[in-house]
Amino acid sequence: MALLPYFWGTLAPSGIVLGNLAKGSSVQVTNHYRVSYPGYSEMLTGRAQDDAIRGNDPVQNPTPSFLQFVKEQYRLPREKVAVFASWDMFHYIAENRRGELFINAGYEASTLPDNPRVAELNKLQFQARYMDDSARHDAFTFGLAMEYLKSEQPRLLYIAFDETDDWAHARRYDQVLRSIQFLDGALQELWTWTQGSPAYRGSTTLIVTCDHGRGGTLDDWHSHGQDVQGSDQVWIAIIGPDTPARGEARNTAVYHQRDIAPTALDLLRIDPASYPGVLGKPIAAAISA
Numbered sequence: 537m538a539l540l541p542y543f544w545g546t547l548a549p550s551g552i553v554l555g556n557l558a559k560g561s562s563v564q565v566t567n568h569y570r571v572s573y574p575g576y577s578e579m580l581t582g583r584a585q586d587d588a589i590r591g592n593d594p595v596q597n598p599t600p601s602f603l604q605f606v607k608e609q610y611r612l613p614r615e616k617v618a619v620f621a622s623w624d625m626f627h628y629i630a631e632n633r634r635g636e637l638f639i640n641a642g643y644e645a646s647t648l649p650d651n652p653r654v655a656e657l658n659k660l661q662f663q664a665r666y667m668d669d670s671a672r673h674d675a676f677t678f679g680l681a682m683e684y685l686k687s688e689q690p691r692l693l694y695i696a697f698d699e700t701d702d703w704a705h706a707r708r709y710d711q712v713l714r715s716i717q718f719l720d721g722a723l724q725e726l727w728t729w730t731q732g733s734p735a736y737r738g739s740t741t742l743i744v745t746c747d748h749g750r751g752g753t754l755d756d757w758h759s760h761g762q763d764v765q766g767s768d769q770v771w772i773a774i775i776g777p778d779t780p781a782r783g784e785a786r787n788t789a790v791y792h793q794r795d796i797a798p799t800a801l802d803l804l805r806i807d808p809a810s811y812p813g814v815l816g817k818p819i820a821a822a823i824s825a
Contacts, residue, residue: 539713539720540716540719542723542724543719543720543723543744546724547723547742547744547773547775548784549781550775550781551774551776551780552785552821553771553783553784553785554771554772554788554791554821554822555769555771556771556784556785557769559784559787560786561785561788562769562788562790563770563771563792563793564769564770564790564792564793565770565792566578566792566794567589567793568586569589569590569761569762570748570761570762570764571591571592571761573589573591573593573629575746575747576696576747577597577629578793578794579745579747579793579794580601580630581600581601581797581813581814582797582813583794583816584815585597585598585599594625596632596634597630597631597632599632599813601632602800602801602814603619603630603631603637603692604617604631604633604636604637605801605811606692606801606806607636607692609806609810612691614635614636615690616688616691616692617637617692618638618640618684618690618693619637619640619641619694619695619696620640620641620677620680620684620693620696621641621642621677621698622666622676622696622698623641623696623698624641624642624671626641626642627639638690640680641696642669642670643661643662643672645658646658646680646683648683648688657676660676666699667702673699674697674698674718674719677695677697677698678722678725681695689736697719699711699715699718703715704757705758709757723742723744726742727742741774741775741776741777741778741779743773743774743796743799745770745773745793746771748767748768749766749767749770750764751766752765770793772791772819774799774822776803778823778824779822780821785821788821789820789821792816794814795816795817797816798811798818799816799818799819799822
């Protein structure tokens with residue numbers, strides 16, 4: 537509660553949180569590698585692709601993401617399905633054909649004309665450099681995403697942060713805590729704005745999750761991967777008009793990372809079985825009967 541006051545005080549009681557093993561709830565990764573690209577791909581395509589995506593190498597995802605599938609099903613223009621990410625690899629992860637989605641990832645200027653805040657964020661992201669050239673600070677990703685949301689009002693918006701993982705790998709636990717606090721503030725700003733917007737209020741679902749787990753001891757908390765115990769466990773929070781207000785769930789069925797995509801499709805009134813090759817199933821506990 538002290539670390540994520542808005543999440544635990546407002547969001548969690550309004551929806552459902554899955555993945556606390558101590559309370560009998562497990563959300564498991566099914567890909568073999570338990571690192572970022574395979575995890576994000578499993579999340580976005582509803583399947584593990586161990587033969588094609590074996591790590592964080594820059595290869596184009598062989599499968600259309602559920603974001604692309606939603607765009608196709610609703611015949612949406614490119615700008616109505618948007619991805620903002622701190623890590624530049626999302627140009628590979630989020631789509632199998634370049635240019636189908638609006639993607640702003642890594643050190644990349646956003647393209648909203650006549651917006652002074654966007655112009656300032658575009659400039660600052662290149663001045664306030666992060667650890668290396670592959671990822672920018674989450675504050676720039678979120679700021680640009682919010683401006684895009686307000687201006688373009690996309691049907692589907694995907695935001696991917698990066699700093700908690702990077703700081704953990706650097707063994708900077710103090711910065712991990714600061715990054716988590718930033719996430720809490722970002723969630724508050726995002727949810728408060730959508731609930732005050734006539735276009736989104738009462739019809740928006742928020743899904744919060746992560747790409748992989750990590751070690752849980754003093755020796756391995758900073759790491760993850762196929763040989764690190766705990767890397768296969770993630771968590772999911774879902775808040776929206778079609779999700780019962782259960783809070784942190786206890787004694788649930790075992791769910792999987794691959795279930796996120798079909799759950800999102802179900803909430804968007806698209807039959808998950810129509811998404812070719814999907815292996816996950818909608819999370820029943822997150823969907824009202």
